Amino acid sequence: MNASEPLVRVEGLTHYYGNHLGCRDVGFELYESEVLAVVGESGSGKTTLLNCLSTQIVPTSGKVMYRFRDGHVENLFDMSEAEQRVLLRTDWGFVMQNPRDGLRMGVSAGANVGERLMSVGNRHYGNIRKTALDWLERVEIDPTRIDDSPRTFSGGMQQRLQIARNLVTSPRLVFMDEPTGGLDVSVQARLLDLIRRIVADLGLSIVIVTHDLAVARLLSDRIIVMKNGKIIEQGLTDQVLDDPHQPYTQLLVSSILQVGA
Amino acid sequence: MSLDTISAEAPAYNFAYLDEQTKRMIRRAILKGIAIPGYQVPFASREMPMPYGWGTGGMQVTAAIIGPDDILKVIDQGSDDTTNAVAIRNFFKRTAGVAMTFRTADASIIQTRHRIPEEKLRSDQVLVFQVPIPEPLRFLEPRETETRKMHALSEYGLMHVKLYEDIAHHGHIATTYAYPVMVENRYVMDPSPIPKFDNPKLDNTPALQLFGAGREKRIYALPPYTRVKSLDFEDHPFSVQDWPDTQCAMCGATGVYFDEVILNDLGERMFVCSDSDYCEHRQEAGHFGAEHASYKERMK
Ligand SMILES: Nc1ncnc2c1ncn2[C@@H]1O[C@H](COP(=O)(O)OP(=O)(O)OP(=O)(O)O)[C@@H](O)[C@H]1O
Ligand SMILES: [Mg+2]
Ligand SMILES: [Zn+2]
Numbered sequence: 001m002n003a004s005e006p007l008v009r010v011e012g013l014t015h016y017y018g019n020h021l022g023c024r025d026v027g028f029e030l031y032e033s034e035v036l037a038v039v040g041e042s043g044s045g046k047t048t049l050l051n052c053l054s055t056q057i058v059p060t061s062g063k064v065m066y067r068f069r070d071g072h073v074e075n076l077f078d079m080s081e082a083e084q085r086v087l088l089r090t091d092w093g094f095v096m097q098n099p100r101d102g103l104r105m106g107v108s109a110g111a112n113v114g115e116r117l118m119s120v121g122n123r124h125y126g127n128i129r130k131t132a133l134d135w136l137e138r139v140e141i142d143p144t145r146i147d148d149s150p151r152t153f154s155g156g157m158q159q160r161l162q163i164a165r166n167l168v169t170s171p172r173l174v175f176m177d178e179p180t181g182g183l184d185v186s187v188q189a190r191l192l193d194l195i196r197r198i199v200a201d202l203g204l205s206i207v208i209v210t211h212d213l214a215v216a217r218l219l220s221d222r223i224i225v226m227k228n229g230k231i232i233e234q235g236l237t238d239q240v241l242d243d244p245h246q247p248y249t250q251l252l253v254s255s256i257l258q259v260g261a
Numbered sequence: 262m263s264l265d266t267i268s269a270e271a272p273a274y275n276f277a278y279l280d281e282q283t284k285r286m287i288r289r290a291i292l293k294g295i296a297i298p299g300y301q302v303p304f305a306s307r308e309m310p311m312p313y314g315w316g317t318g319g320m321q322v323t324a325a326i327i328g329p330d331d332i333l334k335v336i337d338q339g340s341d342d343t344t345n346a347v348a349i350r351n352f353f354k355r356t357a358g359v360a361m362t363f364r365t366a367d368a369s370i371i372q373t374r375h376r377i378p379e380e381k382l383r384s385d386q387v388l389v390f391q392v393p394i395p396e397p398l399r400f401l402e403p404r405e406t407e408t409r410k411m412h413a414l415s416e417y418g419l420m421h422v423k424l425y426e427d428i429a430h431h432g433h434i435a436t437t438y439a440y441p442v443m444v445e446n447r448y449v450m451d452p453s454p455i456p457k458f459d460n461p462k463l464d465n466t467p468a469l470q471l472f473g474a475g476r477e478k479r480i481y482a483l484p485p486y487t488r489v490k491s492l493d494f495e496d497h498p499f500s501v502q503d504w505p506d507t508q509c510a511m512c513g514a515t516g517v518y519f520d521e522v523i524l525n526d527l528g529e530r531m532f533v534c535s536d537s538d539y540c541e542h543r544q545e546a547g548h549f550g551a552e553h554a555s556y557k558e559r560m561k
Contacts, residue, residue, distance in 0.1 A: 081410075081414075082414045085410075085414060085416065089418075104401065104422070106401065107401070107422055107423075107425075107426050108426060108429055108430075110425070110429055111422050111425050111426050111429065114422070114425055115418055115419070115422050116418070118418040118419075118421040118422060118425065119416065119417075119418025119419075120418070123421070123493075123494055123495050124494060124495045124496055125425065125428055125494040125495075125496050125497050126496050128425065129429075146429075147429050147430065
């Protein structure tokens, strides 16, 4: 139970789609309550990396050592699929870029938030509903909308609902793939603010994929820069963004407006 | 092949229509189903001389288990003489030549759609259900690969999502037919579109219960004395339909599943047993309800 041990230790993670490189020889550590941003251009392997980390795809080689709540450390790919799926709906969350992929659009907002509670065995309707109401408030959704379909929600609301749905079982680690991707700027800002607040409140560890350095700057403690499937630079976010060493990172940094700096 | 051709003089078809190899294949699926209560076993469903939706799954199961000495009863919504029940009975009359009965107690095999008889079944009886949609998870998760995984890993949170939605929108669990059950604490199963009133009869029954879905090519089973529990919430427990203060107009029965019958244009109505054999049996034994001629006679 040593909190100074990393929560996740990634070693030599490589994934090929057939002959096609997804990511190669990725290694890093993630500590508890730490937010890690993964940045890089389109096709650089960010989503591939995230999907490997969250066991949604099995990497060609490499390890992801994960420290469980009881302190023991295990390679995720030595676990059975059943165990991986339990992790995914208890210890972890996964927020997708497109909320329609991460929500059940056919059921109410309340059922979306309550699903994980039910999947871990909660069988008290009143308690489930109370928790769902609570979480709607926390993600700034009007609780009177609890029985409405997410189809009637705006993109920003859907994304906040997706976050609530993932956080309701108090996960330790949440993966986010471009969570602000499809939203306009003002909606993005509100969502980022919310994520920042919740992450701080809950002491969550986050791996967030973004191609927006402003998002990385605002949310993350550390940053990984990827190119052609490999990590080309990593370190504390402020250091990397203020003093990038790699020419590619320099190019990235210089090409964006310094929002929120 | 149509029913006309199979009713020709010298039968070219096998006993109970299916060839022996097909029957063996279906029996293997049935045995596997019995070995894994509530698990949906895929099988190579055959064309039957009736359209899907007419109980071709149940018919194949019946055809695979029936022998010359069996006595068959076929019911549809509790009645032995709807078109569907008559057609299936005729089919087995012609292809197997077995004895038929309306009497639940006399039958060794009962093929049913939408009901379980009121009379308690025995260990020497088999109940065969006709199943339109065997997958209880389908309405929320249409991907077959995913639902299979959910069954394999006993991941059934979704079933409660459906019940949650019911309560959120109706204030109570509004599902009244095909009410999902948990079998031996392992597999969630669709009991076919029987009313939830019949769900408790699935539990701990001495009779073997077999389920056949023709179009969907699935067979599943509840061996005798299987634990079957209807899903619910602690604060919204499962309950069956009830008709307080209602008696069958014909036989005076209470606590059974009722059909409502409209008597005239004035909207007058009466309730009668949905299980017609049960009702008749009671009348023969001298039980009469308010609308029964003998009762009216007595009241004069
Ligand atoms: N399912 C797949 N089959 C084959 N190749 C794939 C597949 N998914 C991704 N790739 C390839 O792997 C590489 C990395 O893709 P990935 O989706 O991880 O990039 P990304 O950094 O997430 O890009 P984006 O910013 O566009 O989302 C790319 O060359 C991509 O074409
Ligand atoms: Mg991507
Ligand atoms: Zn009656």
